[in-house]
Amino acid sequence: MVDFSRVQKELQECNKDVKISGISVKPKxxxxxxxxxxxxxPVDSPYEGGTFLIxxxxxxxxxxxxxxxKFLTKVWHPNISSQSGAICLDxxxxxxxxxxxxxxxxxxxxxxxxxPEPDDPQDxxxxxxxxxxxxxxxxxxxxxxxxxxxxxxxxxxxxxQRLVEMGFPEAxxxxxxxxxxxxxxxxxxxxxxx
Amino acid sequence: MExxxxxxxxxxxxxxxxRDDDIMxxxxxxxxxxxxxILFLGDKEPLSALAAEYQSGSSxxxxxxxLLDEKxxxxxxxxxxxxxxxxxxxxxxxxxxxxxxxxxxxxxxxVNVEECRKTLQSLGYADFTFEDFFALFLEQLESVVQGADxxxxxxxxxxxxxxxxxxxxxxxxxxxxxxxxxxxxSEFFEPFILGLTNATVDQFCKSSxxxxxxxxxxxxxxxxxxxLGVPVRVVYLDNSSCDTGGVSVNHHDFVPCSLxxxxxxxxxxxxxxxxxxxxxxxxxxxxx
Numbered sequence: 001m002v003d004f005s006r007v008q009k010e011l012q013e014c015n016k017d018v019k020i021s022g023i024s025v026k027p028k029x030x031x032x033x034x035x036x037x038x039x040x041x042p043v044d045s046p047y048e049g050g051t052f053l054i055x056x057x058x059x060x061x062x063x064x065x066x067x068x069x070k071f072l073t074k075v076w077h078p079n080i081s082s083q084s085g086a087i088c089l090d091x092x093x094x095x096x097x098x099x100x101x102x103x104x105x106x107x108x109x110x111x112x113x114x115x116p117e118p119d120d121p122q123d124x125x126x127x128x129x130x131x132x133x134x135x136x137x138x139x140x141x142x143x144x145x146x147x148x149x150x151x152x153x154x155x156x157x158x159x160x161q162r163l164v165e166m167g168f169p170e171a172x173x174x175x176x177x178x179x180x181x182x183x184x185x186x187x188x189x190x191x192x193x194x
Numbered sequence: 195m196e197x198x199x200x201x202x203x204x205x206x207x208x209x210x211x212x213r214d215d216d217i218m219x220x221x222x223x224x225x226x227x228x229x230x231x232i233l234f235l236g237d238k239e240p241l242s243a244l245a246a247e248y249q250s251g252s253s254x255x256x257x258x259x260x261l262l263d264e265k266x267x268x269x270x271x272x273x274x275x276x277x278x279x280x281x282x283x284x285x286x287x288x289x290x291x292x293x294x295x296x297x298x299x300x301x302x303x304x305v306n307v308e309e310c311r312k313t314l315q316s317l318g319y320a321d322f323t324f325e326d327f328f329a330l331f332l333e334q335l336e337s338v339v340q341g342a343d344x345x346x347x348x349x350x351x352x353x354x355x356x357x358x359x360x361x362x363x364x365x366x367x368x369x370x371x372x373x374x375x376x377x378x379x380s381e382f383f384e385p386f387i388l389g390l391t392n393a394t395v396d397q398f399c400k401s402s403x404x405x406x407x408x409x410x411x412x413x414x415x416x417x418x419x420x421x422l423g424v425p426v427r428v429v430y431l432d433n434s435s436c437d438t439g440g441v442s443v444n445h446h447d448f449v450p451c452s453l454x455x456x457x458x459x460x461x462x463x464x465x466x467x468x469x470x471x472x473x474x475x476x477x478x479x480x481x482x
Contacts, residue, residue: 009322064362064406090401093218097404098366099323099373 014103033058042114046141050149066096076144078118078127088122146182235355236271257441268480279410279476280365286467292338313374327367373399375421419448425465
């Protein structure tokens with residue numbers, strides 16, 4: 001059995017200081033065993049400005065069993081699968097304790113965004129890029145944040161569309177936008193100077 | 195899920211895709227298998243049952259068990275799931291209270307429990323993270339006092355100690371108390387922790403005290419004994435022998451600082467919790 005009275009208290013506690021932390025947890029539907037968490041991308045990271053949604057499933061036995069968490073928002077990070085959103089973090093596995101909460105778990109995920117651990121990767125491709133070509137990693141992570149984690153990111157296709165209409169090839173437009181982190185003006189300058 | 199089935203149907207074929215989730219599933223499968231073999235808390239067994247385990251084994255151990263036989267009459271096993279120290283402590287303590295009906299001890303330990311609650315609050319733990327565990331322990335403590343509606347018999351105590359929804363909650367209560375005590379007196383515990391793991395006090399509490407299933411060391415025992423003011427004797431049974439070739443059984447008494455520092459040094463402290471330690475595991479011992 002999930003301890004729902006505790007989950008209820010956790011939601012109240014977490015959403016009390018959402019204005020300061022930016023971190024919130026809400027039930028996905030009527031059930032308290034399926035929740036959606038929200039974390040803001042940390043400042044001074046390629047995820048800054050993004051809002052990341054986390055899918056949270058509470059198994060029977062919570063808080064003795066860790067919450068199952070994965071990213072719903074696509075994210076480019078060595079410890080998060082770029083395909084499935086699976087997260088590699090010890091406190092979501094054997095280092096979980098009932099002394100932790102959904103909020104502290106989300107805070108730890110936010111900290112993981114700031115401080116990747118490429119030596120213990122979830123996504124090997126991202127981890128290799130992080131280690132071998134850090135600048136490209138930062139550019140890609142920023143582009144993904146722009147493309148998938150911003151409310152305005154639905155505009156990405158339109159940006160591509162506008163540049164394509166100016167006469168630039170679509171593939172080049174996309175990769176250029178990626179490099180400059182989705183900034184349309186910078187992309188145009190770059191495309192013109194080529 | 196698809197991946198999991200693949201691994202089950204063809205073990206070892208897909209190690210590259212063997213993810214953390216799969217490893218966790220495997221761990222819990224192994225734990226479940228263990229659970230069917232050994233209860234959280236076993237029945238009281240004569241010491242001869244211990245000797246039988248080593249019949250074809252080390253002669254040093256057999257000699258030591260003979261020595262144990264002079265002082266102790268029985269052993270009660272606990273499940274080897276990393277929580278054995280806390281489960282042994284829980285049953286031993288509650289059984290002692292049930293048998294002695296020592297009201298003064300109950301009042302005394304309650305004061306310490308409230309102190310532990312304040313410690314956690316002052317360390318910044320949110321109340322809802324620990325209050326259920328505290329409440330459940332206090333409920334067990336009340337229930338072993340006879341003469342009330344909620345009183346329980348010895349058999350019921352054994353039964354409850356085998357009930358996961360009670361036993362795990364009490365284990366977690368002890369883990370909170372232990373962690374709080376270590377953090378509160380971090381300067382005292384720091385050198386011991388550094389000797390064990392090279393971790394900071396905070397890291398140690400987060401990774402080796404607060405998660406379920408993390409084994410207990412002398413740091414945990416010292417902290418729990420100090421926090422609750424309950425002395426513990428640990429009897430060591432291992433393959434070591436003296437240089438002279440003779441065999442003896444060592445024990446160590448964990449005496450809470452509140453008892454050892456109050457100047458009444460003339461009084462000999464006789465712990466009523468006695469645990470048998472074999473490398474990696476604690477069981478309960480019963481003195482003659």
